Amino acid sequence: xxxxxxxxxxxxxxxxxxxxxxxxxTLPVLHSGPGCAQKLSESIGSSGYFSPNIFxxxxxxxxxxxxxxxxxxxxxxxxxxxxxxxDLYIVLTGCIPEIVGDDSxxxxxxxxxxxxxxxxxxxxxxxxxxxxxxxxxxxxxxxxYLKKSDLKEEGLVNIWADVPYQDLFWLGNIRELENLxxxxxxxxxxxxxxxxGIKNIDRIPKAQFNLLVSPWVGLSNMKKMERxxxxxxxxxxxxxxxxxxxxxxxREVGKFAGVDxxxxxxxIKEHEDYYYYLIERYADLFLENRVINKQFSVVADAQxxxxxxxxxxxxxxxxxxxxFITDDTPKNQREKVAEEFKKLNFGLEAEVAFExxxxxxxxxxxxxxxxxxxxxxxxxxxxxxxxxxxxNFLNISWPVQDKVVFDDxxxxxxxxxxxxxxxxxxxxxxxx
Amino acid sequence: MAYKIAxxxxxxxxxxLKFGELTELHIYEADGENYSLSEIREIDLPEQENxxxxxHVANCSQKGCGNGGGCGGSSGISARVLAVSDxxxxxxxxxxxxxxxxLERKAISYFDVECTIDEALGKITNYYKRxxxx
Numbered sequence: 300x301x302x303x304x305x306x307x308x309x310x311x312x313x314x315x316x317x318x319x320x321x322x323x324x325t326l327p328v329l330h331s332g333p334g335c336a337q338k339l340s341e342s343i344g345s346s347g348y349f350s351p352n353i354f355x356x357x358x359x360x361x362x363x364x365x366x367x368x369x370x371x372x373x374x375x376x377x378x379x380x381x382x383x384x385x386d387l388y389i390v391l392t393g394c395i396p397e398i399v400g401d402d403s404x405x406x407x408x409x410x411x412x413x414x415x416x417x418x419x420x421x422x423x424x425x426x427x428x429x430x431x432x433x434x435x436x437x438x439x440x441x442x443x444y445l446k447k448s449d450l451k452e453e454g455l456v457n458i459w460a461d462v463p464y465q466d467l468f469w470l471g472n473i474r475e476l477e478n479l480x481x482x483x484x485x486x487x488x489x490x491x492x493x494x495x496g497i498k499n500i501d502r503i504p505k506a507q508f509n510l511l512v513s514p515w516v517g518l519s520n521m522k523k524m525e526r527x528x529x530x531x532x533x534x535x536x537x538x539x540x541x542x543x544x545x546x547x548x549x550r551e552v553g554k555f556a557g558v559d560x561x562x563x564x565x566x567i568k569e570h571e572d573y574y575y576y577l578i579e580r581y582a583d584l585f586l587e588n589r590v591i592n593k594q595f596s597v598v599a600d601a602q603x604x605x606x607x608x609x610x611x612x613x614x615x616x617x618x619x620x621x622x623f624i625t626d627d628t629p630k631n632q633r634e635k636v637a638e639e640f641k642k643l644n645f646g647l648e649a650e651v652a653f654e655x656x657x658x659x660x661x662x663x664x665x666x667x668x669x670x671x672x673x674x675x676x677x678x679x680x681x682x683x684x685x686x687x688x689x690x691n692f693l694n695i696s697w698p699v700q701d702k703v704v705f706d707d708x709x710x711x712x713x714x715x716x717x718x719x720x721x722x723x724x725x726x727x728x729x730x731x
Numbered sequence: 732m733a734y735k736i737a738x739x740x741x742x743x744x745x746x747x748l749k750f751g752e753l754t755e756l757h758i759y760e761a762d763g764e765n766y767s768l769s770e771i772r773e774i775d776l777p778e779q780e781n782x783x784x785x786x787h788v789a790n791c792s793q794k795g796c797g798n799g800g801g802c803g804g805s806s807g808i809s810a811r812v813l814a815v816s817d818x819x820x821x822x823x824x825x826x827x828x829x830x831x832x833x834l835e836r837k838a839i840s841y842f843d844v845e846c847t848i849d850e851a852l853g854k855i856t857n858y859y860k861r862x863x864x865x
Contacts, residue, residue, distance in 0.1 A: 362842045365858040366851075 306657035306680050308600070308625040308697055309465070311424030313393045314339050315432030320349060321463035321470075323496035326385035328417075330372050330403055331393025333358040355379040357396075364399050372396075372406045380413055386497040389439060390419035391432075397423040418443040430516050430600070430626050433462045437520040440500060447528050448504035454485045455506045456556065457530070459517045460538070461602045463491050467699050471708025472538070476512060479711055482566045483549055483558050504528045510552060512538060514601035514639065515632040536639055538606030541614035541715030542574045543644065570712040577716055584723060585615065592691055592726070594618045594669040598660055598677030599696035600626035601636050603709075604651070607676055607695065610715060612643045617674070619649035620667050623660050625678075625696075628653055664688070674722070691725045733762040735769070736855060737815040738848055739823030743768075745847050749825040753811055757848075758818065761856045774814045777806045808833060815839060819859070822851050 340351030420439035539548035673690035685692035739748035820840035
């Protein structure tokens with residue numbers, strides 16, 4: 300029997316065009332039907348130097364299915380190189396050309412002598428969702444563009460986090476991670492967002508190590524870089540939100556990089572002092588509102604479900620109900636991710652469900668006894684179900700319908716404060 | 732089930748005519764992966780069509796293009812589309828935008844390719860066989 304998936308939280312692998320869009324002056328060249336890009340471009344911003352409306356696309360049709368679309372791909376790349384001024388062109392293939400067997404790699408190899416680099420990533424939808432697509436794009440850069448460097452820059456760290464645009468706070472988060480790394484005396488290098496782009500990609504091989512801040516997305520890229528470029532990596536699975544996790548994060552990164560402990564503790568103390576000064580001032584607000592939300596659930600991808608669960612338990616002292624991970628985490632990673640939910644303060648453990656079907660998630664939320672009004676942090680899909688339970692709802696994961704985020708962030712000490720502000724803004728509105 | 736494919740050719744070997752140049756159609760009958768020429772069909776073109784190419788520019792400047800016929804061109808397209816209406820698809824070197832739209836409305840596929848008839852029909856019959864419309 301056909302299986303129905305209700306309200307899934309991801310797109311197909313071709314959705315990785317978001318990741319390409321996030322690298323400044325890098326252009327996706329789509330080898331797909333015209334409808335693919337149209338559907339995938341929703342909610343990722345359709346203006347700017349490059350935006351989905353101008354992505355070159357082969358717009359393949361029935362003829363290309365029968366006769367092959369490689370000629371069209373060749374002319375599309377050729378013309379994109381002529382008329383669009385980009386630093387790097389990444390060809391992304393959709394389902395159709397891969398099903399009919401177009402050899403995109405061969406066509407792309409014909410552009411090896413072009414003035415600008417052209418690479419390709421196989422992002423057919425049947426290969427996985429846009430989290431996997433993101434990995435494919437980074438893989439393509441590693442495999443086809445980067446070369447091993449004997450020159451290393453002391454203290455240079457490549458930072459990798461979750462998927463741009465899919466993660467609402469991607470830009471702010473990665474900038475704040477950079478700031479934290481900079482404060483402990485290291486030099487951050489990231490490729491996504493404003494004023495990064497190709498010059499930062501070129502610096503990747505010179506890094507002392509890769510820092511991956513994500514439960515699973517990008518882990519395969521780190522392994523690939525270790526093999527090909529000889530860059531060791533530190534995998535830090537928890538997105539550090541709030542004081543407890545961020546301090547842990549800084550200590551672990553510092554230890555890995557060989558930074559002086561005293562220096563790290565000094566940075567931590569300065570941040571924590573201010574953090575707890577703020578918390579102290581509003582302690583009464585937390586205590587009063589504690590009555591409302593004894594238990595909470597997060598419905599998001601692995602990074603937010605894990606990061607926010609740890610934050611709400613460790614920093615705010617809330618009790619976790621079932622936490623839902625909606626990103627279709629690969630089966631071989633699930634056990635490791637679930638293990639992280641057992642590492643909470645106060646001897647608490649959170650139950651975690653890997654579930655992509657929103658109907659089942661909602662049924663579970665409805666049937667769980669939250670010992671009062673639930674606090675649900677999730678996608679917009681959870682708004683209605685939470686309201687039905689008279690709970691408090693905050694939209695923190697895709698899809699996002701009720702807020703606009705430019706460069707706000709939840710990561711780090713400041714990010715933790717922002718998240719508290721957002722949660723209690725919702726909570727206090729109850730009484731108005 | 733057998734079905735028909737229309738081909739635009741001047742030499743019966745290559746697909747070498749544009750849709751707008753067609754005055755006759757080579758109709759092939761296909762069944763599974765087998766196909767054979769079954770008919771050479773004259774297209775019943777309106778008279779003005781024959782003069783169109785010579786008077787094309789003059790017509791435009793005199794009458795303007797707002798007469799609904801688009802420089803008197805659409806009747807020729809209609810006649811050609813009508814002529815292929817019992818076929819599953821038409822194979823020729825180019826199909827104009829107006830013709831594409833009219834063919835789509837009749838659910839007739841078009842393949843604008845430049846190759847031999849055998850290559851085109853081989854691929855097309857294989858395609859239809861695979862998508863299980865036989």
